[in-house]
Amino acid sequence: GGERKGKPRPTTPLSFEEIGGQERAKQEIIEALDFLVHEEQISKFGIRPLKGILLTGPPGTGKTLLAKAAAHYTDSVYIAASGSEFVEMYVGVGASRIRDMFKEARQKAMKAGKTSAVLFIDEIDVIGGKRDGGQHREYDQTLNQLLTEMDGIHTAESPKILIIGATNRKEMLDSALLRPGRFDRHIGVDLPDKKGRKHILHIHARNKPLHDEVNLEKIAEESFGFSGAQLESVMNEAAIYAMRDTSESLTQRHLSMAIDKVLMGEQTDREATK
Numbered sequence: 167g168g169e170r171k172g173k174p175r176p177t178t179p180l181s182f183e184e185i186g187g188q189e190r191a192k193q194e195i196i197e198a199l200d201f202l203v204h205e206e207q208i209s210k211f212g213i214r215p216l217k218g219i220l221l222t223g224p225p226g227t228g229k230t231l232l233a234k235a236a237a238h239y240t241d242s243v244y245i246a247a248s249g250s251e252f253v254e255m256y257v258g259v260g261a262s263r264i265r266d267m268f269k270e271a272r273q274k275a276m277k278a279g280k281t282s283a284v285l286f287i288d289e290i291d292v293i294g295g296k297r298d299g300g301q302h303r304e305y306d307q308t309l310n311q312l313l314t315e316m317d318g319i320h321t322a323e324s325p326k327i328l329i330i331g332a333t334n335r336k337e338m339l340d341s342a343l344l345r346p347g348r349f350d351r352h353i354g355v356d357l358p359d360k361k362g363r364k365h366i367l368h369i370h371a372r373n374k375p376l377h378d379e380v381n382l383e384k385i386a387e388e389s390f391g392f393s394g395a396q397l398e399s400v401m402n403e404a405a406i407y408a409m410r411d412t413s414e415s416l417t418q419r420h421l422s423m424a425i426d427k428v429l430m431g432e433q434t435d436r437e438a439t440k
């Protein structure tokens with residue numbers, strides 16, 4: 167409806183239900199989070215506390231959404247950063263940024279009256295790339311600081327911190343990050359299959375008027391290889407086509423055109439980076 171005009175889009179999905187497809191990833195992350203939620207149990211059994219979850223997979227598949235949903239599920243505050251924010255010209259600045267980030271997470275949780283914080287670090291490979299014999303001293307210090315902070319997290323501590331890292335280049339990560347007690351839980355977040363694509367399309371169609379004839383099953387078929395982010399664009403582009411047509415609703419044709427548009431956009435992007 168017209169009342170949405172000018173308002174920011176609701177971009178903060180809160181629950182796992184708002185993430186389409188990714189059933190296996192969702193189940194795996196929930197299982198891991200349950201360790202955090204049922205803390206008394208894990209200490210009774212002497213199980214090593216969960217500190218880090220690594221989400222791996224191509225861009226736009228919902229890794230950020232999963233981290234946000236994880237924060238919601240565990241009733242934690244959510245803090246996000248990207249690995250590239252820690253790359254600095256001056257030695258030590260990256261490391262001190264890492265320290266600040268952990269401090270901020272604790273303070274934010276305390277202020278919000280929560281007992282835990284989820285710290286999401288996208289592009290973690292930028293900080294945690296393989297250390298290659300002292301070539302990148304600054305990165306080393308930043309990575310070392312991250313390891314130190316992770317080692318310093320204890321279950322008894324309050325607020326607790328759970329780190330969720332994301333990367334689409336897992337093979338690039340320094341093995342120190344993958345050791346037990348660090349990012350020892352790895353969850354693959356792959357491109358959605360047809361069922362997943364249909365689910366994602368449904369989610370992004372929620373606030374849009376769809377024509378009765380629209381067959382999302384077919385659109386899911388036609389969008390083979392699309393990520394969640396691309397499917398979100400398809401819905402958005404289709405809505406723009408519908409509006410330009412002064413149509414009452416989004417039709418199958420608008421959606422098919424939108425698929426082509428998104429595909430073409432990707433090609434242009436690729437040309438531009440050549």
Ligand code: ATP
Pocket residue numbers: 177184185186187188224225226227228229230231232288332334366369393394395396398
């Ligand atoms: P990157 O690696 O580029 O950071 P990402 O995997 O973290 O990507 P998100 O930021 O979670 O991807 O997704 C970007 C947007 O794409 C989301 O805000 C959402 O609109 C849409 N999206 C992606 N995956 C899904 C999904 N599984 N269900 C619903 N929407 C999705």
